[in-house]
Amino acid sequence: MSGMPVGxxxxxxxxxxxxxxxxxxxxxxxxxxxxFLTPSAVGLSDTGSLLVGAAAKARQLTNPDRTHVLFKRxxxxxxxxxxxxxxxSASDLSALVLRKLADDFRAAYPxxxxxxxxxxxxxxxxxxxxxxxxxxxxxxxxPRPRLVNEPTAAALAYGLQDREGESTFIVLDLGGGxxxxxxxxxxxxxxxxxxxxxDVVLGGEDFTDVIARDISEKLLVDLDGVGDAKRSIxxxxxxxVKRRLSEAATAQVxxxxxxxxxxxxxxxxxxxxxAKLLIALRRPIDRCLYDAGVSVDRIDRVVxxxxxxxxxxxxxxxxxxxxxxxEAGLHPDLVVAxxxxxxxxxxxxxxxxxxxxxTDVAPFSLGINSVVHMPSGTIQNGFTPIIExxxxxxxxxxxxxxxxxxxxxxxxxxxxxxxxxxxxxxxxIGEGKVRVPRAPAGQEGIDVRFSYDTSGLLxxxxxxxxxxxxxxxxxEGGAQSLSPEERKRRIRALEALMVHPRDESVNVATLERLxxxxxxxxxxxxxxxxxxxxxxxxxxxxxxxxxxxxxRDEVELAASRMEENYVR
Amino acid sequence: xxxxxxxxxxxxLTRNATEKEVRRAYATKLKLLDTAKDPExxxxxxxxxxxxxxxxxVAEAGNVEGADDKGIEQDASxxxxxxxxxxxxxxxxxxxxxxxxxxVPFETMxxxxxxxxxxxxxxxxxxxxxxxxxxGAGAAFESALVSALxxxxxxxxxxxSAGKAWRDLIESRYAWxxxxxxxxxxxxxxxxxxxxxxxxxxSSRPLPYSPVRETNQFAGLGKVVLVLLLLxxxxxxxxxxxx
Numbered sequence: 057m058s059g060m061p062v063g064x065x066x067x068x069x070x071x072x073x074x075x076x077x078x079x080x081x082x083x084x085x086x087x088x089x090x091x092f093l094t095p096s097a098v099g100l101s102d103t104g105s106l107l108v109g110a111a112a113k114a115r116q117l118t119n120p121d122r123t124h125v126l127f128k129r130x131x132x133x134x135x136x137x138x139x140x141x142x143x144x145s146a147s148d149l150s151a152l153v154l155r156k157l158a159d160d161f162r163a164a165y166p167x168x169x170x171x172x173x174x175x176x177x178x179x180x181x182x183x184x185x186x187x188x189x190x191x192x193x194x195x196x197x198x199p200r201p202r203l204v205n206e207p208t209a210a211a212l213a214y215g216l217q218d219r220e221g222e223s224t225f226i227v228l229d230l231g232g233g234x235x236x237x238x239x240x241x242x243x244x245x246x247x248x249x250x251x252x253x254x255d256v257v258l259g260g261e262d263f264t265d266v267i268a269r270d271i272s273e274k275l276l277v278d279l280d281g282v283g284d285a286k287r288s289i290x291x292x293x294x295x296x297v298k299r300r301l302s303e304a305a306t307a308q309v310x311x312x313x314x315x316x317x318x319x320x321x322x323x324x325x326x327x328x329x330x331a332k333l334l335i336a337l338r339r340p341i342d343r344c345l346y347d348a349g350v351s352v353d354r355i356d357r358v359v360x361x362x363x364x365x366x367x368x369x370x371x372x373x374x375x376x377x378x379x380x381x382x383e384a385g386l387h388p389d390l391v392v393a394x395x396x397x398x399x400x401x402x403x404x405x406x407x408x409x410x411x412x413x414x415t416d417v418a419p420f421s422l423g424i425n426s427v428v429h430m431p432s433g434t435i436q437n438g439f440t441p442i443i444e445x446x447x448x449x450x451x452x453x454x455x456x457x458x459x460x461x462x463x464x465x466x467x468x469x470x471x472x473x474x475x476x477x478x479x480x481x482x483x484x485i486g487e488g489k490v491r492v493p494r495a496p497a498g499q500e501g502i503d504v505r506f507s508y509d510t511s512g513l514l515x516x517x518x519x520x521x522x523x524x525x526x527x528x529x530x531x532e533g534g535a536q537s538l539s540p541e542e543r544k545r546r547i548r549a550l551e552a553l554m555v556h557p558r559d560e561s562v563n564v565a566t567l568e569r570l571x572x573x574x575x576x577x578x579x580x581x582x583x584x585x586x587x588x589x590x591x592x593x594x595x596x597x598x599x600x601x602x603x604x605x606x607x608r609d610e611v612e613l614a615a616s617r618m619e620e621n622y623v624r
Numbered sequence: 625x626x627x628x629x630x631x632x633x634x635x636x637l638t639r640n641a642t643e644k645e646v647r648r649a650y651a652t653k654l655k656l657l658d659t660a661k662d663p664e665x666x667x668x669x670x671x672x673x674x675x676x677x678x679x680x681x682v683a684e685a686g687n688v689e690g691a692d693d694k695g696i697e698q699d700a701s702x703x704x705x706x707x708x709x710x711x712x713x714x715x716x717x718x719x720x721x722x723x724x725x726x727x728v729p730f731e732t733m734x735x736x737x738x739x740x741x742x743x744x745x746x747x748x749x750x751x752x753x754x755x756x757x758x759x760g761a762g763a764a765f766e767s768a769l770v771s772a773l774x775x776x777x778x779x780x781x782x783x784x785s786a787g788k789a790w791r792d793l794i795e796s797r798y799a800w801x802x803x804x805x806x807x808x809x810x811x812x813x814x815x816x817x818x819x820x821x822x823x824x825x826x827s828s829r830p831l832p833y834s835p836v837r838e839t840n841q842f843a844g845l846g847k848v849v850l851v852l853l854l855l856x857x858x859x860x861x862x863x864x865x866x867x
Contacts, residue, residue: 244651
């Protein structure tokens with residue numbers, strides 16, 4: 057069995073898998089339905105088995121209470137997702153998506169092992185979120201991955217095309233749920249990320265939400281009061297309007313509430329509704345330029361990544377803020393996955409890439425709380441960064457702290473991540489406690505060493521200066537915080553879950569898509585969609601794989617046409 | 625390696641290497657290194673590269689005739705008070721266009737502040753004004769806004785009559801609270817404004833850039849008993865040179 061470098065883009069709305077092939081180029085791996093984009097969705101089928109990907113996503117409209125999407129937004133938190141009688145963490149659900157992608161890989165490359173695996177994460181993901189992503193890969197039974205920041209992966213895909221070149225470029229990555237900005241300098245085959253900044257709760261879904269709120273306001277529906285079913289109908293209509301407005305100046309839909317209510321939106325009105333989001337997009341751009349110490353005039357290329365950058369208002373914001381027309385030479389939805397497999401090949405030290413190397417930075421400052429003495433006074437609960445943001449990775453820094461009270465027997469501190477000088481205003485991600493020999497204040501001390509690896513994972517070590525005694529801190533919520541038994545138990549539990557067979561999932565997806573269409577349409581069109589459902593169910597009943605495949609293609613085509621006509 | 629002193633010996637260069645030579649030497653050495661497996665060697669290479677690059681740039685700018693050991697010390701003292709990051713920033717700070725203080729958004733802002741008008745709608749329009757897209761004007765606007773807010777109501781009442789929605793809008797644009805380290809460096813004489821914004825945001829949901837759930841943030845703070853010994857990154861570098 058030979059090994060292959062594999063990259064996975066584990067996205068908020070869609071996930072993709074790609075390989076770095078022998079020929080020295082990246083290739084995307086299609087799913088059983090022939091498409092590259094696997095919706096990041098997990099749901100429960102009517103028979104009680106789990107659906108992953110397109111089949112689950114298609115059921116979101118008809119079974120919103122038994123479908124989960126956007127769980128990436130809750131990575132590294134304690135949030136639980138209920139499906140039937142079981143509950144799942146965001147890592148569990150992500151593991152199911154990863155396993156589906158790995159199945160696609162095995163179908164396309166039988167007898168091939170994954171030799172080096174890279175999973176992409178938002179540059180602005182915290183240590184806990186990164187740990188949760190690593191855990192998801194482990195739970196999926198995959199080899200321990202390395203992580204790459206999404207905008208960096210995108211830059212790698214672009215940089216590969218022009219590796220001799222010398223240029224500075226900025227990547228704006230607006231995905232379904234996150235926004236990342238990175239500035240990258242390329243010289244002599246070195247891709248050096250200068251700075252990264254972002255917002256982990258700002259993405260394309262927020263723009264959809266703005267339209268959904270407007271629909272419910274105009275049509276006098278209380279979005280928070282209506283049930284899941286109606287809410288997902290409104291969300292689906294909003295999504296369709298958003299997509300339409302990327303191509304046309306106006307969009308009109310009939311929302312299937314009651315006898316059907318008409319709604320229309322213009323591009324200008326959409327932009328006005330999104331004013332708050334546009335303001336929030338500017339901050340990471342400003343900050344990235346500031347951190348990189350690069351003026352706008354020195355930016356040679358503006359690269360847009362992520363499906364949400366198709367929105368004209370995003371393109372014009374980028375052009376105005378960076379005074380350069382953005383380019384989109386590579387497909388904005390696919391480029392991160394392509395870059396992830398390039399990184400996997402770099403990790404593997406693939407011969408085809410010996411002339412290319414990449415370095416990344418810490419996206420935020422990491423440190424501990426302490427009493428900070430400054431010329432102007434003392435801050436009692438100050439934040440002392442040990443690794444400052446934009447520090448190039450891997451980095452390992454140590455600082456010495458000493459006791460402040462006589463006869464102090466213990467030093468206790470929190471590990472924080474953030475940019476506020478006050479510790480409690482930053483996010484607390486772990487804590488350390490260590491015993492020291494009793495002595496007068498200031499005599500005993502500890503060295504706190506922060507090591508930040510190339511995946512963006514933090515390791516914290518403490519050494520008591522006088523005794524040389526060492527200890528380690530575990531970051532909360534991550535793979536490290538699980539005991540080996542607990543980990544094994546969770547892997548086994550996930551393995552035991554009954555997931556719908558890969559080939560059948562394609563049929564479920566088609567059927568659910570038709571049902572979803574039925575719920576969105578009214579009158580004549582609704583009847584047409586009912587006919588499609590009947591035809592497809594008849595084909596399924598025949599149990600003849602060739603006939604099923606043929607009818608499936610036909611009804612999918614018809615469904616696509618009806619979907620296109622839904623928004624005008 | 626050759627008889628050159630640090631940092632050039634690490635890069636295999638002589639002491640009067642040009643910027644281009646430094647970059648090329650770094651690129652060559654970096655490609656031979658597995659940074660994930662050998663972080664310490666990477667740190668040494670990186671430290672040498674940054675210093676050599678800085679010295680080459682300074683030498684090429686004509687400030688130093690032949691970068692000698694004395695040159696290193698002089699450069700170190702420039703940056704020692706605010707660290708390497710600031711030095712880099714200072715060195716390549718964009719040449720800002722002269723701020724156009726008289727343009728419309730500045731006047732609108734001063735009027736709104738004077739009238740104590742914190743209507744989110746009006747401020748949204750203002751912050752999205754295309755005239756502020758120019759980076760120079762945008763930076764000048766942020767400074768003008770900090771001064772205006774500090775000078776006016778804040779000075780008289782020690783607080784702002786703004787609501788949380790306005791505060792969250794300003795925060796989403798400038799992150800004066802969330803990115804307090806930058807704020808403090810940029811506006812060292814306006815810490816009171818930041819404090820007021822912290823208070824205004826007390827009841828707020830977790831800020832967008834601190835995604836980690838807020839687990840008992842205040843636990844254990846009473847026992848926190850540490851004194852900080854500040855060692856800037858460059859000072860560490862100098863120590864290394866001394867050994």
